[in-house]
Amino acid sequence: MSLDKILSIGGRPGLYKLLTQTRTGFVAESLLDGKRVTVGMTNNVSVLSEIAIFTLKEELPLKTVFKKIQEKENGGTTAIGHKEDKIKLEEYFFEVVPDYDEERVYPSDIKKVIQWYNLLHKNGITDFEVDPEESDTEEE
Incomplete structure (x- = not known):
């Protein structure tokens, strides 16, 4: 499963998997x-695929x-x-993303990233391969 179907819902703990769309929202x-x-x-x-982390040069997609x-x-959970x-x-986080913007990435953001990674790993969602189109823009 890709990060396109994984959601973070404000005011609710953890992550959610998108199941279906309804007239007034979704399940x-x-x-x-x-x-559910x-x-x-x-x-x-x-949507997790739309979230990025600020670095000193650019925004780094959460998938990366x-x-x-x-x-x-x-391949394991975080230390x-x-x-x-x-x-x-x-x-x-500095070991993982050495050039992250310390002024715009707060400790609460780092907590979420670590918590989300471990939750995804626990649920067997571990395919974080970067699409070829995305890696082209990162190299530029």
Whole structure:
């Protein structure tokens, strides 16, 4: 499953898998507990494939950040948890994305990235290969 079908819903913990669309919104299933929820158009929803991390040069797609974490951890879960203190989180993230913009990427963002990566890994969603079109724009 690609990150195009994985959602973050404002005010709700964890990530959700998009199941179907309805007239007034859509139905999603929690990756935490498997419960289904109906989400209206008024909810703040982000698709993981559309999220990017600020670096000093450009915006790095979340998929690329997940791929770098996966390479660092040899395909396993992260060495630190998302509840670690600010300094440890920043040190870890600096190893993964050395040129991330420290002024625009907050510790809460790093916590989310680590938590989301581990949740995706736990649910068997580990295909973070970057599309050829995306890698062309990164090299430029």
